[in-house]
Amino acid sequence: MRFSAAAAAVLAIPGVSANLHQLAVGAGKKFFGSATDNGELSDAAYLAILNDTKEFGQITPGNGQKWQFTEPSQGSFSYTAGDQIVNLAKANGQLVRCHTLVWHSQLPSWVSSGSWTKDQLTSIIQTHIANEVGHYKGQCYSWDVVNEAIDDSGVYRTSVFYNVLGTDFIPIAFKAAAAADPAAKLYYNDYNIEYSGAKHTRALEVVDIVQKAGARIDGVGLQAHFIVGSVASQSDLTNVLQSYIDAGVSEVSYTELDIRFSSLPASASGLQQQATDYSTVTKACLAVAECIGITIWDFTDKYSWIPSTFPGQGAALLYDENFSKKPAWTAVSSVLAAAATGVATATATTIATPSTTLATSVVPTSTKTTAAPATSTTASSSAAARWAQCGGKGWTGPTTCVSGSTCTYQNDYYSQCL
Ligand SMILES: *[C@@H]1O[C@H](CO)[C@@H](O)[C@H](O)[C@H]1NC(C)=O
């Protein structure tokens, strides 16, 4: 962890309440952020929290920068939806993780249904990226250049891009993005690559493919759509984060974190397990210096994507549907506060601020007296499922995971018992 004198100074001011982004920065991270979407911005109570830069220092547009909206027909570009969110972030002084350029889903049919030669599809990708990344040049901290190129069995996902170009579409996209905005960090982004397994191994290969093609790849984005009680161990999460750094990218980030209940309503003990799971993910990021931040996939259960995609599931976020902070919020803020305090204390002799002042002001009273939830209910002891994004929709196998069960495919997402 790196020490940030500026952050420590802010945190040391008595009366300044410590919120998630502020604490993350104090712990040496670049941001704690949230995805958002256009339709939610008319909700004033929602917007007041999203706007709070002590809470969220970074925003990701949930949909507006996807191909279906930005180039709905060939050569016709529209940035209205994306601009609304990028302009909001700019007005607030929040970083933007721009999302996403080449993805098999939410792709207009003029692309997905065309019969393209390699040259034609290469040109289509290059034109799309040059236009979109050019439009947002200088405004994106990073771009998710390629999203979800690997399916859940760990092989390359069939898509128009892969079918026509093989894996070449990946470096083609990275080269085009680098040319259009040399300052933006370029990411490969995917789910179920947060823990060891076939998909993680393939994601390392993606990094290698881009590098061997002579293109720049700065980061790997780990989406982290998890299920309560099924999160991998902290050491596995940390080792996997580190493996991408060892493969040669300069940073990693949890980009779409949410931890959902696979059945509702959530019980009190379930909410404590969720808090433990969020702590585990936060600690994994804290343990790797190059993990620059955490983005949750919206912050309130009111606007989560989960219930519409995985019917019957949800309650995945840090704030409930009424904008009350859940036990998971307290757990994340407590873990971040402990790290921020630890960093400051360790370097207290080098700064004017007494460490005791920092320590007492940085930790909210409520979190100081709330012990981290016991870990006695840790999941995945035996061959338990680690179903992540794929865990609900489309699953037609047994209710209890049988290791090695086959995949089903429905509505863009595989379900697999891992
Ligand atoms: C949110 O921030 C934007 C941009 O700074 C501002 O125009 C808007 O009034 C804010 N809304 C609320 C509810 O805080």
Ligand SMILES: *[C@@H]1O[C@H](CO)[C@@H](O)[C@H](O)[C@H]1NC(C)=O
């Ligand atoms: C949110 O508020 C409504 C109305 O008061 C209530 O029925 C609901 O249970 C609340 N939700 C939660 C998660 O507490």
